[in-house]
Amino acid sequence: MELATFTDIQKLRKQFPILHQQVNGYPLVYLDNAATTQKPLSVINAIDDYYKRYNANIHRGAHHLANIATEAFEEVRSKTKSFLNASETSEIIFTSGTTDAINLVAQTWGRKNLQPGDEILVSMLEHHSNIVPWQLIAEEKGASLKVIPLTGSGEWDLSAIDSLLSSKTKLVAVNHVSNALGTINPIKTLIDKAHAIGAMILIDGAQAVAHFPVDVRALDCDFYCYSAHKMFGPTGTGVLYGKKELLEAMPPYRGGGEMISSVSFEKTTYNELPHKFEAGTPNIEGVIAMGAALDFIHSLDWSAMEQHEQELLSYATDKLSAISGLRIYGTAQHKVGVISFLVGDLHPYDVGTLLDKQGVAVRTGHHCTEPLWNFCKVTGSVRISFSVYNTIEEVDAFIAALHKTLSILK
Numbered sequence: 001m002e003l004a005t006f007t008d009i010q011k012l013r014k015q016f017p018i019l020h021q022q023v024n025g026y027p028l029v030y031l032d033n034a035a036t037t038q039k040p041l042s043v044i045n046a047i048d049d050y051y052k053r054y055n056a057n058i059h060r061g062a063h064h065l066a067n068i069a070t071e072a073f074e075e076v077r078s079k080t081k082s083f084l085n086a087s088e089t090s091e092i093i094f095t096s097g098t099t100d101a102i103n104l105v106a107q108t109w110g111r112k113n114l115q116p117g118d119e120i121l122v123s124m125l126e127h128h129s130n131i132v133p134w135q136l137i138a139e140e141k142g143a144s145l146k147v148i149p150l151t152g153s154g155e156w157d158l159s160a161i162d163s164l165l166s167s168k169t170k171l172v173a174v175n176h177v178s179n180a181l182g183t184i185n186p187i188k189t190l191i192d193k194a195h196a197i198g199a200m201i202l203i204d205g206a207q208a209v210a211h212f213p214v215d216v217r218a219l220d221c222d223f224y225c226y227s228a229h230k231m232f233g234p235t236g237t238g239v240l241y242g243k244k245e246l247l248e249a250m251p252p253y254r255g256g257g258e259m260i261s262s263v264s265f266e267k268t269t270y271n272e273l274p275h276k277f278e279a280g281t282p283n284i285e286g287v288i289a290m291g292a293a294l295d296f297i298h299s300l301d302w303s304a305m306e307q308h309e310q311e312l313l314s315y316a317t318d319k320l321s322a323i324s325g326l327r328i329y330g331t332a333q334h335k336v337g338v339i340s341f342l343v344g345d346l347h348p349y350d351v352g353t354l355l356d357k358q359g360v361a362v363r364t365g366h367h368c369t370e371p372l373w374n375f376c377k378v379t380g381s382v383r384i385s386f387s388v389y390n391t392i393e394e395v396d397a398f399i400a401a402l403h404k405t406l407s408i409l410k
């Protein structure tokens, strides 16, 4: 097969200081990007710059530093609006991440709109953070969860969806891309089906936004959320996009400073969007650095990047498939660069530990998708996941380390 055409890869890697180190005497091969990506210097410097030059609390400040910080913070809202092609900046709520965003929708939209007997449709591929918040609110409101089953390749069983959607379905909550298997889900089909029966739909985009462009208006989803740390940004920040009319009708989530318009012991009124959902001092440095991550993403050639990641995926899939006794979980036609596998009856943790001894960072376990692994009748997997800065040579190093691992464990 042809090797990577992402020609500036070494130049790109230079922007990521963490990649250039030895781990246990071997050059680091970082293949845990679905858990969190590494950060380019521009993101690290954005945090440094904020604290060195203009650390101040934002909004309402009458002084120079507060004004610069507020401007930098709000500029990221505009950048995020363009990144997602949202209609207005008021549709962009900053959260602490995907989990926080989903809990926000569950606790506000869910608390207001769910009734006893209502149903929330999720899929077997969901991360726990797109299951448990719905279970919590469903239990409180007397609603229940329905689950889209999977085919053997780890794709939604589309033939089952129509019978799962009914007038009882009030919300559909699914991921765009599976963190455990890498499946890219046909969300547009489901969005249209959900709307046809009058249900709302939330898309968990945690594993999508670092891999391909997302256009919330073209998708016509009601909510879309993601975490900055999975797209080259810092931890503790993320985004909830919601259609303005929905967000406006939702009650506030947390109470505190910034989310109010006026407070008295008799009556408190709430601030306008997006501040209504952003109580308290936000993660200012994180949001500003998330803006630097967006700039970094915009500096990439997306189609070359997608092609590069697909080449890594197919090269690694071929190499892994040639190993006797190795089973790949998730063989969907459309995947991002994520491969989950097991070898014979070897425990994933043992495989991961011996790979780490050779400098290769992978993830092992259930990847916060226990229902999926129950369905697969195993307890978890070894997972490798690629980002733009990974190389074919790193795949070769991983495969060599895996062979050595297997020769030790078998």
Ligand SMILES: Cc1ncc(COP(=O)(O)O)c(C=O)c1O
Pocket: 034, 035, 096, 097, 098, 099, 100, 127, 129, 130, 175, 177, 178, 179, 204, 206, 207, 227
């Ligand atoms: C698909 C998916 N959804 C949600 C999450 C939760 O993200 P966070 O922990 O950043 O809130 C993850 C994290 O792995 C994920 O992969």
